[in-house]
Amino acid sequence: MEHRCLVVTGRLLEGQDADAVQARMAQAFGMEMADFRKRVFERAPLIIRRGLDQDAANAQATQLRQLGVEADVLPDDAPLIWLLRDVTLRGPLPETALGRYARSGDQWCHDGGQQWFPWDVPTSRSSSLPPPIPEPADHPLPPPLPVEAQEIDGSLPPPLPDETVAFEPPPLPPARRPPVSRWAIAATCLAIVSLIWTTIAPVALVLALVCLLVLMRRKDIRGRGWSVTALVIALAGTGIHFMPAGPDPGKVAQQPAPRRPLQPLPAPAAAAPSKTSTSQVPVAAASTRAPAAASSAAAPVAHAAAPASPSTAATVVATPTRCTRENVQPHNDEDRFLLTGGQRLLTGRSQRKGDTYVAEAATGLDQACRPDDVQLYVFRRGVFVGTALEEAASKASARLADFELSDDLHLRINLAPCKAEICEAPIARQVELLHDAGGWVLKRP
Structure with missing residues (x-):
């Protein structure tokens, strides 16, 4: 028994209409529209049934022709x-x-x-054949052969059986991709290293x-993306290399400020009855913190320049009223x-914020x-x-109302201007x- 295949x-x-025909066929075969178009119409001409x-x-x-698509029946023996x-x-x-569809x-x-x-x-062979022998004019021509009409009945095609043979197409001819330039990859790696060195x-x-x-x-070698990446990274590394290096924040913060000793105050006039001060003694040190070895080495100088006790060094004398203040x-x-040096008196008002310390001291008594x-x-x-x-603030010029450290870098001062010992409202500085x-350094207003 000869078998036929349906193409x-x-x-x-x-x-x-193409969309309408594909929709009807997808519904008839019980498939989704996109799947049917991909598996059938995009691969046509193809066999959809064998062994019939x-x-x-x-x-x-x-049935397929009634749905609007062309279908052929071919022998299934090749x-x-x-x-x-x-x-x-x-x-x-x-x-x-092959000659029918190719x-x-x-x-x-x-x-x-x-x-x-x-x-x-294939080229036609009719041109190489000799022309036919002409028939005598009085010989009648044979009648044409009858053409059998094909009757078409309409019904939906049956669904594809489960045992339908699945065909696997052969692999396409391999496409050779151009190689990647090793120099471009090496340039990218070197550029990354240049960010560190x-x-x-x-x-x-x-x-x-x-x-x-x-x-x-060279269009036959890939690696332009690698080269562009290496170029961008290398530009960044070159900019870092030639950028002037700023000061190290750690070193700047640890750099000690130069020691500035307090300047000795001028000796008050002997005839001034209103204010008195202690005797003038040179300042012995400029910094309150020093290594232990330095403090021990400077001990004789400190004893020679300062009184034996801070409590007894601030006794104010030589005033008309003989004021004595501890x-x-x-x-x-x-x-x-x-x-x-014994030239200043602590008033007791001071503040500390972080590494900054502010203390109030007077150089005389009224x-x-x-x-x-x-x-x-x-x-x-x-x-x-x-x-x-x-x-310095005195009753004759100004009165220091109060002061406050906003933070370790900003000091707010309320100073009231005075005239003839009459002071106005404090002004903030x-x-x-x-x-x-x-x-x-200090930046004053």
């Missing part, structure tokens, strides 16, 4: 072949139908084969630029620094034996920076602590 050519009958008898094959072909048309696999098809420019391959053959359209950044930049220029001319006891090295000529002394990490007021190349 869908992919061509539509006259007057049919003549009647079943003709009936199903008629090997299968595949067509490659416009980089698209089509088939499988019987090898005997076009000029197609390639074909046996099912299971590995080699593709170009398809050449910036000395080689110019070398990496030159190598990346050369690789990019060469690859732009100085406030020092609480830290900064206070003891201010009492060195007639009521109260501190006068008040000044604010600013220290940074135990080192004297300077005075916050340009001139801001003093800022700055660090420059010479150390810490």
Whole structure:
């Protein structure tokens, strides 16, 4: 018994719409529209049924034509072949139908084969045959042969059986990809290393630029992306290499400020009855913090320059009223620094914020034996920076109401201007602590 196969050519009958035909066929075969288009119409012409008898094959072909698509019934006794048309696999098809469906420019391959053959359209042999012998004019021509009409009955095609043979197309001819330039990869690695060791950044930049220029001319080698990446990274490394290095923040913060000793105060006039001060003694030290060895080495000098006890060093004498005032006891090295020399009296008002310390001290007493000529002394990490007021505050010029450290770099002062011992409302001033190349300095308003 001869078997037949059913082939869908992919061509539509006259007057049919492609979307409507594909939708009807997908519904008839119980498949999704996208899946049916991908598996059938994009691979047409192809065999959709095999092993049919003549009647079943003709009936199903008629049903497909009623749906609007062209279908053929072919003998199922030849090997299968595949067509490659416009980089698209089509088939499988019987090898005997190759001349029926193949076009000029197609390639074909046996099912299971590995080699593709170009398809050449066969030339017609009618031109090489001799012309027919003319018949005598009085001889009658035979009647034409009758043409049998094909009847078409309409019904939906049966669903594809589960045992339908699944065809695997042969592999496409391998496409050879151009190799990647190893120099471009090496240039990228060198550029990454140049971010850490910036000395080689110019070398990496030159190598990346050369690789990019060469690859732009050589189209048969890949690696332009690697070269561009290496060029960008090498540019960054070169910029870091030639960028001027700023000062190390750690070293700047640890740099000690130069020691600035307190200047000795001028001796008061002998005829001034309103204010008195202690005798003038040179300042012995400029910093309140020093290593133990330095303090022990300077011990004789300190004993020679300062009184034996801070409590007894601040006794104010030589006033007409003989005022005697006990100085406030020092609480830290900064206070003891201010009492060195016996020329200043601690008022007891001080503040500390972080590494900044501000203390109030007076250089004299008024007639009521109260501190006068008040000044604010600013220290940074135990080192004297300077005075916050340009001139000491006294009842004759100004009165220091209060002061406050907003943070370790900003000091707010409330100073009330006075005239004839009558003071006005306090005025707020801001003093800022700055660090420059010479150390810490005070910026007054």
